Amino acid sequence: MKKCFSVIICVVCILTLFACSKKVNPIVLPQSSDVVSVDVTVGENTVNCSDKTWIDEVISGLSDSKPTNRESVQDSPHVKDYMRVEIDSQTEKTTVFVYKDKGKFYVEQPYSGICIIDEETYNQLKEVS
Numbered sequence: 001m002k003k004c005f006s007v008i009i010c011v012v013c014i015l016t017l018f019a020c021s022k023k024v025n026p027i028v029l030p031q032s033s034d035v036v037s038v039d040v041t042v043g044e045n046t047v048n049c050s051d052k053t054w055i056d057e058v059i060s061g062l063s064d065s066k067p068t069n070r071e072s073v074q075d076s077p078h079v080k081d082y083m084r085v086e087i088d089s090q091t092e093k094t095t096v097f098v099y100k101d102k103g104k105f106y107v108e109q110p111y112s113g114i115c116i117i118d119e120e121t122y123n124q125l126k127e128v129s
Contacts, residue, residue: 026067027096027109030089032059041084042129049128059087061121062096065107070114077108083125098125 037050038058049055062085076082082099097108098117105122108114 027062027065027107027113027115029059029063029094029096030087030092032056034089034091035059035087036090037088039084039086039088040125040129041086042081045129047128054124054128058085058121058124061117061124062098062107064121065115065117067113067115068106072108072110072112072114075110077106083129085125098122 032055035055037048038055040047040049076084077097077099079099079101082097085096085098087094087096095110097110098121099106099108100122105117105119106114107117107121
């Protein structure tokens with residue numbers, strides 16, 4: 001009887017752990033067809049890009065990001081080096097931050113979520129700045 005009770009307690013604990021580790025929602029970006037330009041800021045330098053092909057590739061790369069279990073709880077990332085990416089669409093302006101931390105590449109939307117992006121998307125943004 002004690003053995004059965006112990007097994008039930010272990011199973012309940014394991015299920016609770018899995019239920020508590022939720023993934024945050026993916027970042028919300030405008031449709032690439034609505035995007036007019038993208039400003040990439042690194043430090044004090046800002047570069048504006050309005051090349052439609054480049055915009056489509058970057059929006060696609062950012063949209064393909066994979067959610068983590070980390071939430072964004074501040075206006076900017078808590079890392080030393082990051083790129084501020086401002087996406088100007090026909091209806092709104094969206095700001096995300098892109099950075100490298102511990103060998104992984106991230107996109108963070110303030111107060112929304114932190115997602116993993118691929119190195120190619122990170123490099124596309126880095127090359128423009």
